[in-house]
Amino acid sequence: LINCLIHFYKRDFVMSGTYYFVIVGHNDNPLFEVEFSSSGREVRKDDHRHLNQFIAHAALDLVDEHMLRTPNMYLKIVDKFNEWFVSAFVTASRQRFIMLHDLKNEDGIKSFFSEMYETYIKQVMNPFYSINTPIKSVHFEKKAQFYGRKFLTG
């Protein structure tokens, strides 16, 4: 019975292989959010979404500092909050890609950021999309899901 309780406890609090990806606009507004979990169970967005947004938002200052100090777009891990690592990627137009993750998957995250950058560029080329507005495109979401499965959750 105790093993069962511990198992349950772990399932709720220690989520291995969970990722939260957000694109943050110039006004610190989220343009696109998505979560991936390798455990395969349904990730209930509402439960953790507020915490994720808070962590990501808190990391923005650090991202901005890092961005000025390096010519690289991929900033690796910029912050840590409890068990969450915060990785960041900055585009040429200073849009910030933030990834919250509890596993150090540097190669996977770097590849995911690169592919999402390509996808973002195509989205921006759409004459009907205004920069710094939320991305609602089904095509964009599909790409995010695809690359998430490919590089993050496997």
Add this chain to the structure above:
Amino acid sequence: MSRPATRLTDTKKVSGELFSLTYGALVAQIVKDYQSVEDVNKQLEKMGYNVGVRIIEDFLARTKEGKCADFRETAEKVQAAFKLYLNMSPTVTSWSAASDQFSLVFEANPIAEFVELPDNYADLQYSNILCGAIRGALEMVHIEVAAWFAQDNLKGDSVTELRVKFIRKVEDTVPAGDD
């Protein structure tokens, strides 16, 4: 000042992406200016018409062929024009029984390369400028046609299909003014 008889290469080429982006910015602006999608479609068609009545002269100067004997030859000329000006290679298909309607089928539409139509503009004929251009150009050679999109990649169809229908031969001279 007379034009040289043949122009082997046109050195003033522009990047396809730049053209797509320019056209996209134009359509986005017209969409903002007009309230209804129908009006936008009409404007694009009108703009295309104005392009068509002018570009026909350039086309005839370059290709030097004579009059078309029938509508099928006209279709081939239109197909050649797409290749010449837009580097697009549509196939001519779906002839009607009376040989007065045909379709130009494009596998991909380069001017709409990065476009995704938002939900509220589902009825927008994004490439309507092409329909207008065909109508304007053929009107200048005294053929009245109607042109419209039967299928569109942007709306989820597998190909983009532009349908052209012969209406009549224009007997009186057409004034070369703007619409």
